[in-house]
Amino acid sequence: MKYQSHQISLNFYTASVLLFLVQVLVGIIAALQFMWPDFFILNFNTIRTLHINALVVWLLMGMMGATYYVVTEESESELWSIPMAQFQFWATVIAVTAVVAGYIVMGLYPQANMEVFGTRLLNEGREYIEAPRWADVLIVVSVLLFLFNCFMTVLKTRKFTAVQGVLLGGLTFLALMYLPGMFYTKSMVKDQFWWWWVVHLWVEGSWEMIAAALLAFMLHKLLGADVKVLAKWMYIETGLVLFTGILGLGHHYYWIGTPKYWLWVGGFFSSLEPIPLLLMVWDAFRTTRETRAPVQNRIGLYLTVAHAIFNFVGAGLWGVIHTLPQVNKWTHGTQITTAHGHLAFYGAYVLLIVAIIYVTLPSIRNLKEFNQSRGFQSFWWMTISMVFIVLSITGAGMVQTYLERLLGLDYVTVKASYNLWFWIFRAIFGVGFLVGVLILVKDVLSLVRRPAS
Amino acid sequence: MSNNSAKNLFIYGSLICFIALIVLTIDTMGTLDKRAPEITEKVDAGKKVWHKYDCIGCHTIFGNGSYFAPDMTKATERKPKGYLKKFLLDPRTIKPDAAMPRLGMSEEEADDLLAFLDWTSKVDTNNWPPKPVLAVATAGRGSGQGQMLFQKHDCAACHQIQGLGGTAGPDLTNVGNRRPDIDWHIRHLKDPSSVVSGSAMPAFANLTDEELKALAEYLTTLK
Known part of the structure; x- marks a missing residue:
């Protein structure tokens, strides 16, 4: 291990892939509950809360692990404080465990979710940001410690690289955009308005900034490509992500009680959102072709390029198909959104974190050669399964839009009868996805533990 | 394009977009209360019930949520309140095949929640959800x-x-x-x-x- 600080990255990666496994296990329970609502001791709402919260947290932990690595590599120095980073890791693990325990208690005894100091004790009852206010405060403290440590490392060494700038800029933006979700409003319209600031400006703003920075870092690390060229394209991509993404927020303000001009603002800007994602695909291919370097870490490069492609397909294409208000009026709130959510998160962020783990792990562990076949197996199990999961849900969404929204059939009838096959397919491919994740977890854990070669 | 100009384009362009968002947000905030009925104490209490039972963990409201159960924005517009109240208190005695479990909601909570859903049904949502074409045609x-x-x-x-x-x-x-x-x-x-x-x-x-x-x-x- 070149730097002791890299041990922190290993801790984060380990926690990250284990939570990924939890996310997929509860995901399969959720899929079965579409057919049998009473399938499990916990109701769907708790299972779904666990499914999406585990997702967000494992991706964030992956980003933190990756950032600790990138900052030490780019600064060519240990972190400003290793004990602080260690503390931040364990504090995060303990806080996450406490929040999960709270969700489960609330799932079993809904009345336990009592009001304390004007907020809910166990579950805020707001999608994605269900974590109660006391946990919000802990999350903010953890992220501040993390950012402080990274910034101090950069300040200490005074090596201000472009990748570090965009990466830490994205993470700061991420931390700031958590705040609009931390106050109560009496109006459900305002509630959702600010809630979208958090959710949208995370996944279509700050997270994409982080993705662009990590993409540049990985292409340099894998191929030795020219940093200057990579940096230029990273700036252009990030700029375009934010030009289109910030006002693209408007596509969530069509039908929640907000003024009509958002139909124009959201429709126009969000229609452009796929452009920077397409640019990232081109960037990944161009860099790979131009450098012609012999690549040792083939799985790392494979995942990096796959991330760029599926980011464009999942977040870009599957998003843009229903982003125009004329279309969204009929599809809003149907399974079309679920399909987009699954492929976008998989392409944009799951593959990103899996890629950065495979790109950095061998170098952290000083493994000159390692068996890459498990990585490929896991990738294909996950990707083929996810493509079929998304096609199943897209089919369900199209049937739902047509029958419920256009013809006026009842929601429950469509869900229980007409869409049954889609739920069955989705659950089967969910198991396929689980196989991929199990292979991934086994491989990552064995690479973390393996002695250096 | 040099690296520096790309960097400046990214920084200043993003800032301009963000400022535009803040301006639009301020303007929107000024209009929201006019597009919705008054929020009484009962409506607010109902919103808290909505959060307490994590209703959004299964349902959607204004089309946002979990897509597992029907959208609640206009729930009180078509279904009789008496039915909805009985359903909230104990779903499966009213509808044996209901997917929704009994949450232990009190009568007062159910009334508050229905007042809240009455409020959401009257918000100006730019005509969402649209009326199904078949229903209109027939x-x-x-x-x-x-x-x-x-x-x-x-x-x-x-x-x-x-x-x-x-x-x-x-x-x-x-x-x-x-x-x-x-x-x-x-x-x-x-x-x-x-x-x-x-x-x-x-x-x-x-x-x-x-x-x-x-x-x-x-x-x-x-x-």
Whole structure:
């Protein structure tokens, strides 16, 4: 291990892939509950809360692990404080465990979710940001410690690289955009308005900034490509992500009680959102072709390029198909959104974190050669399964839009009868996805533990 | 383009976009209260109930949520409140195949929640959700007084005929076979719980005798 600080990255990666496994296990329970609502001791709402919260947290932990690595590599120095980073890791693990325990208690005894100091004790009852206010405060403290440590490392060494700038800029933006979700409003319209600031400006703003920075870092690390060229394209991509993404927020303000001009603002800007994602695909291919370097870490490069492609397909294409208000009026709130959510998160962020783990792990562990076949197996199990999961849900969404929204059939009838096959397919491919994740977890854990070669 | 100009484009361009968002946000905040009814204490209490039971973990509201259960934005607009209240208190006694479990909600909480959902149903959502095209095309096309009354009182909000209509109440596709007696239907429409104990259906006692008879006759033709 070149730097002791890299041990922190290993801790984060380990926690990250284990939570990924939890996310997929509860995901399969959720899929079965579409057919049998009473399938499990916990109701769907708790299972779904666990499914999406585990997702967000494992991706964030992956980003933190990756950032600790990138900052030490780019600064060519240990972190400003290793004990602080260690503390931040364990504090995060303990806080996450406490929040999960709270969700489960609330799932079993809904009345336990009592009001304390004007907020809910166990579950805020707001999608994605269900974590109660006391946990919000802990999350903010953890992220501040993390950012402080990274910034101090950069300040200490005074090596201000472009990748570090965009990466830490994205993470700061991420931390700031958590705040609009931390106050109560009496109006459900305002509630959702600010809630979208958090959710949208995370996944279509700050997270994409982080993705662009990590993409540049990985292409340099894998191929030795020219940093200057990579940096230029990273700036252009990030700029375009934010030009289109910030006002693209408007596509969530069509039908929640907000003024009509958002139909124009959201429709126009969000229609452009796929452009920077397409640019990232081109960037990944161009860099790979131009450098012609012999690549040792083939799985790392494979995942990096796959991330760029599926980011464009999942977040870009599957998003843009229903982003125009004329279309969204009929599809809003149907399974079309679920399909987009699954492929976008998989392409944009799951593959990103899996890629950065495979790109950095061998170098952290000083493994000159390692068996890459498990990585490929896991990738294909996950990707083929996810493509079929998304096609199943897209089919369900199209049937739902047509029958419920256009013809006026009842929601429950469509869900229980007409869409049954889609739920069955989705659950089967969910198991396929689980196989991929199990292979991934086994491989990552064995690479973390393996002695250096 | 040099690296520096790309960097400047990214930084200043993003800042301009963010400032534009803040300006639009300020303008929007000024209009929101005008686009929605007043928020009473009861509505606010209902919103807290909505959060307490994590309703969004299954349902959607304004189309946002978990896509596992129906959208609640306009829930009180079509379904009778009496039915909804009984359903909230104990879903499966009212509808045995309901996916929703009993959450232990109190009567007061159920009333508050319905007040909150009354509020959301009156928010100006730019006409979302849109009326289904088939419903619009076939509205008022009934033949005979009974069928017209069935449409006028929106019985399809809760009952299905040949796959069209809600699932809150029993399917009426073959109700004429099950209940061929016109008098039974008249008594049932006047006071549902007098013939079906524990029924959550509202009484239609305000219909005239002639209307009751026409509606009952129509129901017995459904075979």
